[in-house]
Every structure is written in structure tokens, then in C-alpha cells.
């Protein structure tokens with residue numbers, strides 16, 4: 293594991309790479325009481341030449357600094373941490389499987405370590421990075437998921453911290469997820485407000501491909517970054533690729549609010565082409581149905597289909613850059 297301590301007086305101390313081990317913390321440490329914790333999720337990939345690559349690490353560093361700053365934890369030099377992670381993954385190279393779909397999952401984490409029950413900005417912190425090899429999310433090919441729209445809880449709200457990757461945002465999401473699972477749904481869908489805006493799916497951003505009612509034009513839509521949406525690295529990559537490759541084919545690419553009502557209407561008219569979640573774990577996760585207000589909204593896949601065209605292409609395009617098949621500025625060779 294990579295570790296780096298910070299104190300208010302001395303700033304960041306010398307980083308270390310040490311054997312994976314328990315942390316020893318006083319029970320009064322502020323992380324246990326007031327949730328001074330933020331984290332990132334990213335992956336290291338091995339290309340066909342055996343080089344190790346990170347995918348858009350600058351985005352993860354930027355997001356982690358935003359998360360840290362919001363909860364009074366220290367920020368860090370993004371390039372320095374990317375370089376440290378590069379050194380770490382090169383040391384752990386043997387744990388990065390070479391096969392397509394496999395990678396080394398990295399979990400940079402930052403916690404407040406001050407021993408105090410007083411509520412205030414931590415005077416000390418610990419940044420650590422742990423890692424684990426991971427395999428393909430869908431080992432036997434895509435498997436479209438069925439969602440349940442949660443109608444009694446919201447994940448995030450304007451002025452809140454749902455756009456930050458704080459541990460405190462995740463624990464409250466488990467019960468709605470368990471409830472959806474108990475009724476046979478793989479994920480829950482987060483809505484917001486009386487308008488029932490579609491926001492995120494489980495711990496992924498959400499995309500829908502809809503054909504316009506009047507013009508017939510195809511639109512790829514995702515919720516805007518209004519403070520209630522996590523700024524997904526995959527979301528940003530999907531949007532960039534869509535603007536690069538789908539817009540010239542006549543697609544409209546939109547970051548705008550859209551409602552469950554709009555999806556339901558498009559579905560009933562046969563205009564909902566497909567829907568998918570996006571995130572580091574699966575890249576894209578095709579959606580078959582959404583259970584909402586007691587009805588089942590079908591998301592455009594035929595019974596024998598597990599994915600739509602856009603989700604399939606996005607996965608290929610993104611993986612080509614992650615694994616360095618296509619040389620691109622998003623891929624950072626360590």
C-alpha cells in the first residue's frame with residue numbers, strides 16, 4: 293500500500309510504499325465520528341507491450357481534491373500523486389493481469405486522523421492507496437439489468453455533497469439498494485424532486501438514447517452537473533466520445549434534466565432506443581427495464597438482447613483507450 297501522512301504544521305510528509313497492513317487508530321480519531329473520508333476508484337491496465345497505463349488519472353485527482361476540500365481535508369499536488377501511484381503500480385506490476393477486461397483496481401483514500409471528539413477541521417490526515425486485481429464485470433458478455441426507481445429516498449440534493457466522492461454518501465444508499473434487490477431488481481434508480489428527474493443508477497451515471505417526438509432525431513441524454521450528480525470520469529468519456537463519433541452521424545448529445553415521465557412516454561411510443569449506466573467498474577451497464585410507480589418501463593432492448601448499439605460501441609471505444617490499443621491523451625503510461 294502507498295501511504296502519505298499530513299499534518300497541519302508540516303504539510304505532507306514523505307510518502308511510503310509498505311506491505312498491506314492494518315491501520316492503528318485511536319478510537320477517538322475523527323474519521324470514526326464525523327466521517328472525514330473521501331476516496332477515488334480508478335484502474336491500472338496492462339497493454340499488449342506490457343506497459344502499465346492509468347485512464348485519465350488527472351480526472352480522479354481533480355475530483356479527490358474537490359472532495360477533500362469540501363470536508364476540510366488537505367488537498368495535494370495532483371501530478372505528484374499520479375506519479376506516486378505510477379511508482380506503486382509499477383512495483384505491483386505482477387498483480388495486473390494482462391488479459392483484456394482485467395485490470396488493477398486502485399482505491400486512493402483520504403481520512404482525517406486527528407484524535408478528537410471536538411468537531412472541527414482535522415489537524416492531521418492520512419492518504420493511502422490500496423489495490424486489487426479485478427476481472428471483467430460481465431465475464432460472459434453483457435447482462436442487461438432491471439432497475440427499481442426509489443420513491444422514498446434521495447441520494448443527493450442541490451447544495452448538498454452528492455457531487456463529491458465522500459464515504460458518507462454511500463452508506464445511506466445501501467438500504468434502498470437492498471430493498472430493490474429483495475424485489476428482484478439488480479439496482480435502484482435515483483430520482484429527484486416532484487418532477488422525478490432521473491439522476492443516477494446505483495453508483496453509476498445514467499444515459500438514455502431517445503428519438504425526438506417531433507423531429508425523429510436521436511438524442512443521447514444524461515443529467516447535468518448541477519451538484520446532485522457525481523462527475524463520473526466514464527460519464528465525461530462517454531460524452532466526449534459521443535460528441536466526437538455520434539454527433540457527426542446526426543445525434544444530439546445533451547446534458548440536461550429529464551424525467552421518468554419523459555422516459556416512460558418515449559418507451560410507450562417506441563422512441564426509447566436504449567439506456568445504460570456508466571462507471572469505472574463496468575464501463576457501461578445496459579438497462580432492460582425500470583420499475584416505476586407500479587409499472588415496468590421497457591428501455592428499448594428486445595427480449596433476446598443484452599445491450600444496445602450505443603452501449604456496445606462506447607465500451608469498445610473506451611476500452612481501446614484504456615488498454616492503449618488506440619494511443620490517446622486519456623491514457624497515461626506509467
Ligand SMILES: Cc1ncc(COP(=O)(O)O)c(C=O)c1O
Nearest residue numbers: 495496497522524525526571572
Ligand atoms: C455515485 C456514483 N456515480 C457515478 C459513478 C461513476 O463514476 P466513474 O465513471 O468516475 O467511475 C460512481 C463511481 O465511482 C459513483 O459512485
